[in-house]
Amino acid sequence: AETKSILEIFNALLRIAGIESGKASNSFSEVDFAAICLDAIELLQLTAESRNLSLDYVFDESAKVNGDRNLLFQAVTNIIENAIKYSPAGGNISVMLKHVDKGYTFTVTDKGPGIPEDEIGNVFERFYRLEGHRGTDGHGLGLSLVQAVVDLHGGAIWLRNLDIGLQVDVFIPSF
Numbered sequence: 001a002e003t004k005s006i007l008e009i010f011n012a013l014l015r016i017a018g019i020e021s022g023k024a025s026n027s028f029s030e031v032d033f034a035a036i037c038l039d040a041i042e043l044l045q046l047t048a049e050s051r052n053l054s055l056d057y058v059f060d061e062s063a064k065v066n067g068d069r070n071l072l073f074q075a076v077t078n079i080i081e082n083a084i085k086y087s088p089a090g091g092n093i094s095v096m097l098k099h100v101d102k103g104y105t106f107t108v109t110d111k112g113p114g115i116p117e118d119e120i121g122n123v124f125e126r127f128y129r130l131e132g133h134r135g136t137d138g139h140g141l142g143l144s145l146v147q148a149v150v151d152l153h154g155g156a157i158w159l160r161n162l163d164i165g166l167q168v169d170v171f172i173p174s175f
Contacts, residue, residue, distance in 0.1 A: 020148055033063035033072060033104055033172055037097050040076040048084050048093065055080075057095040063104045065172050067153050072172070075149040078142045079108050079168050086112035086166075103155070103173035114161040123159070146170075 041057055048055040065072075083093045091111035098105055115123060124147045150157045155172040 027068045028066050030064055031067050031069045033065045034059045034061065034097055036069060036073050037076050037106060040073060040080055041095060043077065044080050044084060051084060052089040053084060053087055054092045056092060059097040060099050063097055065104065065174050071149045075146045076106060078146050082142065083108050083110035086110065103171055106170040107167060109165060109167045111165040114166045115159060117161065120159050
C-alpha cells in the first residue's frame with residue numbers, strides 16, 4: 001500500500017512537471033469539452049450513487065476547444081471527485097458547462113463544507129491539505145494538477161464558498 005501511494009505521488013508530480021514545462025501543449029488538438037465533461041460524469045455516476053448523492057448536469061451541446069483531451073478529462077474528473085468526496089450523503093452535486101464570451105465555463109457546485117476563506121489560495125499548492133481533510137484519501141496534489149492543466153490551456157479557476165457548499169468555476173477559452 002505504501003509503495004502504491006508513493007507511485008501515485010511520483011506520477012502526479014511527473015504529470016504536473018510535464019504540464020508546467022509546456023511539453024503537454026504539443027498534444028493539443030480540437031476537442032469537444034462537453035463530451036469530455038460527459039465522459040467524466042458517466043465515469044463517476046456510480047461513485048456518486050454509492051454515496052447516495054445525485055449528480056445533475058446541464059451542458060451546451062458542443063464545446064469545441066483547443067486542448068489536450070486527457071489532461072482536460074483528468075482535471076474535470078478531479079473536480080467532480082472532490083465534490084463527491086466532500087459532499088454529505090443525500091446531497092446534490094450540480095455540474096454545468098456553458099458558453100461564455102470567448103470560451104466555456106465548467107461549474108461544479110456541491111453541498112459540502114466548503115473551504116475556509118483564508119485557505120482558498122492554499123489548496124492549489126502541492127501537498128497542501130486542509131486540517132480537517134488530512135485523514136481522508138489523497139495527497140494534496142489534485143487541485144495543483146487541475147491548476148496546472150487550466151493554466152496550460154490559458155484558462156482560469158475560481159473557488160467560491162456558498163451559504164452551503166462550494167462552487168468551482170473553470171474557464172477554458174475556445175478557438
